[in-house]
Amino acid sequence: MTDVTPPRRRPRAVLVGPMASGKTSVGRSLAARWGVELRDSDHVIVERAGRPISDIFASDGEQAFRDLEREVILGELESFDGVLALGGGAVLDPLTREALADHIVVSLTVDERNAGFRIRGDTSRPVLAGGGLETWRRIYAERRHLYAEVGTVEVDTSRGTTGASATRIIEALIEAGYERAASTGGKRPLPSSVPVRAAPSDASDRTTSGSPT
Ligand SMILES: Nc1ncnc2c1ncn2[C@@H]1O[C@H](COP(=O)(O)OP(=O)(O)OP(=O)(O)O)[C@@H](O)[C@H]1O
Ligand SMILES: O=C(O)C1=C[C@@H](O)[C@@H](O)[C@H](O)C1
Numbered sequence: 001m002t003d004v005t006p007p008r009r010r011p012r013a014v015l016v017g018p019m020a021s022g023k024t025s026v027g028r029s030l031a032a033r034w035g036v037e038l039r040d041s042d043h044v045i046v047e048r049a050g051r052p053i054s055d056i057f058a059s060d061g062e063q064a065f066r067d068l069e070r071e072v073i074l075g076e077l078e079s080f081d082g083v084l085a086l087g088g089g090a091v092l093d094p095l096t097r098e099a100l101a102d103h104i105v106v107s108l109t110v111d112e113r114n115a116g117f118r119i120r121g122d123t124s125r126p127v128l129a130g131g132g133l134e135t136w137r138r139i140y141a142e143r144r145h146l147y148a149e150v151g152t153v154e155v156d157t158s159r160g161t162t163g164a165s166a167t168r169i170i171e172a173l174i175e176a177g178y179e180r181a182a183s184t185g186g187k188r189p190l191p192s193s194v195p196v197r198a199a200p201s202d203a204s205d206r207t208t209s210g211s212p213t
């Protein structure tokens with residue numbers, strides 16, 4: 001009997017990292033390079049809840065936010081085929097981390113100095129709660145191992161433009177053997193039983209030809 005199950009769609013890349021590492025802004029540049037849509041889990045949550053993240057934290061509490069965040073991300077991992085940027089704390093959830101094991105995940109980093117510039121005066125991130133760089137540093141220290149655990153490649157965004165960071169992501173994916181899968185969708189979807197990191201199915205035909213630059 002013919003299998004009529006439609007192929008599973010999946011994000012070309014999922015971006016994780018600490019607050020202000022550039023998941024949203026670098027993600028936008030990367031999506032533009034590949035000619036695909038950027039979706040940001042924080043934005044999906046705000047749309048769905050009809051109120052800002054700071055309101056959700058204040059009235060429903062962080063756990064309610066995390067539950068909604070998990071639901072949104074698991075849904076997008078199954079259905080969205082552009083670049084997916086996650087909220088900074090998304091990796092705290094074990095089910096989300098488990099789901100990410102099956103995806104191409106770019107872990108973004110930023111040094112403290114540049115993180116400090118980027119979050120200065122910010123009031124939209126409730127977990128910083130006015131604590132500024134000191135709080136950012138503590139939270140990053142707590143989560144660093146989780147970003148490393150889920151990341152297929154790691155890219156530092158401290159220097160240069162968001163476009164330069166997008167270029168470094170593409171270079172890192174080429175280096176690791178995932179660029180074709182990420183930029184063309186050519187050999188995807190991979191069978192879910194084959195973890196992306198353990199078996200880069202396109203490592204044998206790595207090429208920069210036809211790649212976005
Ligand atoms: N080279 C760069 N790479 C990334 N971000 C940069 C860069 N230069 C400046 N920025 C600025 O840093 C700020 C933080 O970036 P962004 O909001 O994309 O981070 P984020 O990782 O999505 O943070 P959050 O976890 O809070 O969603 C933005 O205002 C962005 O324009
Ligand atoms: O690091 C965090 O815990 C957060 C980061 C943001 O992206 C938002 O998801 C929210 O403000 C929480």
Ligand SMILES: [Mg+2]
Nearest residue numbers: 023024040042
């Ligand atoms: Mg963001």
